Amino acid sequence: MDILSRILSLLPINEAIRTSVLSRKWKYVWCSHSNLTLNKGTMRKPYVKTSTGYRWLRDNEFITRADAVLRQHSGMGVERMEIKFGLHSKHADHIDRWVNFAIASKTKEFVIDLSGWDKSIFFSKLSAGNHRIVREPPYNLPSQLFSPSYGSSLRCLELTTVSLQIPADFKGFLNLKSLSLVDVSITDEEVQCMLSKCNLLEFLDISFCKTVTSIRMLHPLDQLKHLVIDICPKLQEIELNCSLTTLKYSGNMIPLIFASTSRLTNSSIVFLTYGSALSYIATGFPSTLPRLETLNLHCAERERTIVPEGPFKFTYLRNLRLELFLPGHENIRKTDVLDYAHLLKIAPFMETLELSLVMVGL
Structure with missing residues (x-):
């Protein structure tokens, strides 16, 4: 039975459930499935496919099927649980049951994505200046999620299009290694509280959070190696006491301050406001990265x-990719692409240089 359970755990949950019709022996094997992915793909039944494609899965259909799966599951051995569907605060009673299931089963990796979209949709909307993504009030996470009994079990937490209020007695996620907050309603103080009580954090993603103005944590984050910050429209500063190896940032040109940059070898930066790329590389944040190997x-x-x-020279820089958006009208454009030959002087050991020029407003 252990071998069968292991085999079924490699299948999507909907495929694993279908094996219950094979025999009496197989009927309940799926009930110990370790990977509970509840989304519009796994919760859709085969018969809803039409000649023009799949029919849109309704809220009540998703909720009914998700409830049925969790009601029959043993609640034991859940490694990862993912809830990914467009839901809001009006569905709170149902989502609360699913969250409580994850807590009771001590799920190690917990994903709640109530946006109903891919992350690329957020980028296109917010980069275009549309700061309002959802019309319904977001679902508010229950305080039980932050209880000490569950905090020691959690290894990965990904939250999308939810609201959270951290309780005053929050002790932290003691073993959390990966934290992702996408389109989450959260204050600067709550971000700081989360970071101060997740000492083993290795990966942090804060993206499209419209209420965050500052990501500042002077408490040492010794294990944090990978940081992603994507288009938080009100963000004004980033100051963290950590030593990163990879950094991905997109948004306005703001101060990026880290206690140590000696290990940062891979950086990807997207500015949505006007600025000089050449000046930024030579005198801005990249110039503080002594061991930078790859820059986009x-x-x-x-x-x-x-x-x-x-x-100053980038003695370790091997790969550089520049994507420049230039005004198409000559009366507006005052740049000269030949100026970028200066890069060959300050990065003498560069192996790959990719320069992409896009003329806008032609």
Whole structure:
């Protein structure tokens, strides 16, 4: 039975459930499935497929099928539980039951994505200036999720399009290694509280959070190696006491301050406001990265910048990709692409240089 359970755990939950019709022996094997992925794909029955494709899965259909799966599951051995469907605060009673199931089963990896969209949709909407994504009030996470009894079990937590209020007695997620907050209603103080009580955190993603203005944590985050910050429209500063190896940032040009940058080797930066890419590389944040090996920079610029000569060189930089958005009208554009030959001076050991120029407003 252990071998059968292991085999079924490699199947999507809907496929595992279908094996229950094979025999009496197989009927309940799926009930110990360790990977509970509840989304519009796994909760859709085969007969809803039409000649033009799959019929849209309704809220009540998703809820009914998700309830049926969790009602029959043993609640034991759940490694990962994912709830991914477009739901809101009016569905709170149902979502609360699913969250309580995850807590009771001590799920190690818990994903709640109530947006109903891929992350790329958030990028396209917010980069275009549309800061309002959902019309319904977001679901508010229950305080039980932050209880000490569950906090020691959790290894990975991913939250999308929810609201959370951290209780005053929050002790932290003592073994949490990966935290993702996407389109989450959260305050600066709550972000700081989360970070201060997750000492084993290795990966942090804060994206499309419209209420966050500052990500600041002077308490050492010794294990944090990978940081992703995507388009938080009101964000004004990032200051963390950590030593990253990879950084991905997109948004306005703001100060990026880290206690140590000696280990940061891979950086991807997308600026949504006008600025000088050449000046930023030579005198901005990248110039503080002594061991930078790979840099991807997306920038929109109008003005030509003459970078002063200096002793600094990127001796470790091997791969550089620049994507520049330039005004198409010559009366507006004052840049000169030949200025970027300066990069060959400050990065003498560069192996790959990719320069992409996009003329806008033609």
